Amino acid sequence: MGSLRKSLFAVFLLASCTGSEDTGVGAGRQAAYPLQAGPFTYGPMLGRGVTPTSMIVKWGTGSSAGTTVLYRQKGTTTFQQKDGAAAVDHEAYLTGLTPGTTYEYKVKSGSSESPVYTFTTCPDPGGPLDVVFYGDSRSDEDMHATIIRLIREKSPDIVLDSGDVTANGSYSSYLSEFFPVVQEIVASVPLMLAPGNHDVASTPSTNYARIFPVAKNESDPWRSYYAFTCGNSMFVSLDSNNASSSEQRTFLAEKLAEAKNTPSTEHVFVYFHHSAYSPGRHGDSSTVQSKWVPLLEDPAHKVRAVFSGHDHIYARLSTGKGVAYVVSGGGGASLYSSDDSSDAETVKAASVNNFVAVHITGKRVEAVAYDDKGTVIDSFQVTAPGGSGDIDAGSPRPDAGSDNNPVDAGTSGGGTVDSGNGGNGGNGGNGGSGGNAGDGDLEGGCQVSMARRATPPLVILLGALAAFLRRRRARV
Numbered sequence: 443m444g445s446l447r448k449s450l451f452a453v454f455l456l457a458s459c460t461g462s463e464d465t466g467v468g469a470g471r472q473a474a475y476p477l478q479a480g481p482f483t484y485g486p487m488l489g490r491g492v493t494p495t496s497m498i499v500k501w502g503t504g505s506s507a508g509t510t511v512l513y514r515q516k517g518t519t520t521f522q523q524k525d526g527a528a529a530v531d532h533e534a535y536l537t538g539l540t541p542g543t544t545y546e547y548k549v550k551s552g553s554s555e556s557p558v559y560t561f562t563t564c565p566d567p568g569g570p571l572d573v574v575f576y577g578d579s580r581s582d583e584d585m586h587a588t589i590i591r592l593i594r595e596k597s598p599d600i601v602l603d604s605g606d607v608t609a610n611g612s613y614s615s616y617l618s619e620f621f622p623v624v625q626e627i628v629a630s631v632p633l634m635l636a637p638g639n640h641d642v643a644s645t646p647s648t649n650y651a652r653i654f655p656v657a658k659n660e661s662d663p664w665r666s667y668y669a670f671t672c673g674n675s676m677f678v679s680l681d682s683n684n685a686s687s688s689e690q691r692t693f694l695a696e697k698l699a700e701a702k703n704t705p706s707t708e709h710v711f712v713y714f715h716h717s718a719y720s721p722g723r724h725g726d727s728s729t730v731q732s733k734w735v736p737l738l739e740d741p742a743h744k745v746r747a748v749f750s751g752h753d754h755i756y757a758r759l760s761t762g763k764g765v766a767y768v769v770s771g772g773g774g775a776s777l778y779s780s781d782d783s784s785d786a787e788t789v790k791a792a793s794v795n796n797f798v799a800v801h802i803t804g805k806r807v808e809a810v811a812y813d814d815k816g817t818v819i820d821s822f823q824v825t826a827p828g829g830s831g832d833i834d835a836g837s838p839r840p841d842a843g844s845d846n847n848p849v850d851a852g853t854s855g856g857g858t859v860d861s862g863n864g865g866n867g868g869n870g871g872n873g874g875s876g877g878n879a880g881d882g883d884l885e886g887g888c889q890v891s892m893a894r895r896a897t898p899p900l901v902i903l904l905g906a907l908a909a910f911l912r913r914r915r916a917r918v
C-alpha cells in the first residue's frame with residue numbers, strides 16, 4: 443500500500459509540474475522536499491577539494507548561464523567572488539580557505555541567486571572530524587529522506603556515499619529522485635560519492651559525471667576515483683565498477699604510500715560500491731579482494747575501515763588484519779537478507795536501512811551504525827598505533843542483544859579494532875532481488891518539467907501507474 447500511496451502522490455507531484463514555468467525537476471517535488479526558487483535544477487552542492495583548504499561548489503541551471511560563487515567568512519561583511527565559464531552544469535573551486543572556519547556562500551547564475559548557505563572547512567590535523575557513510579539510496583525516496591533526516595541530526599562534516607544513487611543513473615533521475623531529498627544537506631555538507639553499478643547504467647560522462655564532484659584540482663580532468671585529506675584522515679573513493687583497472691590500483695597504492703609517509707595523516711578510510719566482503723545477496727567481490735585487499739591490509743598502511751554498499755544490509759566483517767569491512771547499503775533500496783557465505787568473519791549483520799556515523803579524534807576512531815529509527819545497531823572503535831587505548835563502545839539500543847561477536851583485532855594493520863555493544867539489527871529484510879544495473883526506474887519524477895512541456899492528465903496518470911509497476915517489480 444505504501445507504494446500505491448506513493449504512486450498516487452506522484453500523480454499529484456507530476457500534476458504540479460505541468461503548466462508551470464520550468465524551474466527544473468525539483469519544482470515538482472517542492473511539496474515534499476522544498477528546493478530553492480529560481481532557475482536552479484540542482485544544487486548548490488558541495489564537494490571537498492583535494493586539499494583541506496579548498497571546497498568545490500556545483501549546481502545546475504536549465505540552460506547555459508553564468509557561474510559565480512560569492513563567499514565570505516561568517517561574521518565578515520564582504521563577499522569574495524569566484525567566477526567561471528557559462529554552463530548548464532556549474533562548477534567553482536574555492537581555494538586558499540582557512541582551516542576549521544565557517545563560511546557563508548551563495549551561487550549566482552545570471553540574475554538569479556541562491557539563498558545564503560554555510561560550509562565549514564576541514565579542521566587542522568588532530569581536530570575532531572565527523573563523517574557519515576551510507577549508500578544505495580535508490581528507489582525509495584521516502585526511506586532515503588528518513589535516512590537523510592537522521593544523518594543531518596549527526597551534523598557531519600562530510601557525507602560519503604557508496605553509490606547506486608538512483609536506479610538508472612540518468613541525469614534526469616538524479617534531479618527528480620536524489621536532489622529533492624538531499625538538497626538541504628548537500629548545500630552545507632560536502633557529499634562525496636563513489637559510483638555504483640546503477641550509476642554507470644547510463645553513460646557516466648553525460649549523466650553522473652556532469653553532476654557529482656570529485657576531489658581534484660580545477661585543471662584536472664574528472665575521473666571516477668579520487669582521494670582527499672581532511673583533518674588527520676585521508677579518504678579514498680574508488681570505482682569498483684572497474685576494480686580490475688591497473689591505473690586505479692596504482693592510484694590506490696600511491697595514495698596509501700602518501701598517507702604512510704605523512705605523519706599528520708593518522709587514518710585512511712577507503713570506500714567504494716562492491717564489497718570486498720559481504721554476507722549479503724551479492725556477496726564477496728573476488729576482483730576487489732584480489733586487486734585492492736592486499737593493499738588495504740598491508741601492515742605498513744593506515745587503513746582503519748573500508749566502507750561499501752551494493753548489498754542492501756548493514757554488516758561488519760573482519761579478516762583478522764585490523765581493517766573493519768563495513769557494508770552499509772541501507773539508504774533506501776529494498777533490503778536483502780544475509781547469510782554466512784563471506785570469506786571473512788561476519789561480526790554483525792542486520793537487514794535494515796542504515797547509515798554509519800564516524801567520529802575521528804586524534805588517533806581514535808569511533809563508528810556507530812544506526813537504523814532508520816535512529817537506533818544503534820552496531821558500534822566499533824579503532825585506535826591507531828600510539829593511541830591511548832581503546833575507548834568505550836557506543837551506547838547500545840535499549841533492547842540490545844548479545845549477538846555481537848568481538849572482532850579478532852589484529853595488530854598487523856597498525857590499528858586495533860574493538861567491537862562495541864551493538865544491538866539487534868532487526869529483521870526488516872526478506873531478500874529482495876534488485877540490483878541489476880540498467881533496471882530503469884525513473885520513480886515518477888518530474889521529467890515533464892525537465893522537458894519543458896505540459897503533459898496531458900491521462901499521460902500523467904499512465905506514467906504514474908507505470909512507475910508504480912516498475913517499483914513493484916524492482917521490489918520482487
Ligand SMILES: [Fe+2]
Nearest residue numbers: 606638639752
Ligand atoms: Fe549496486
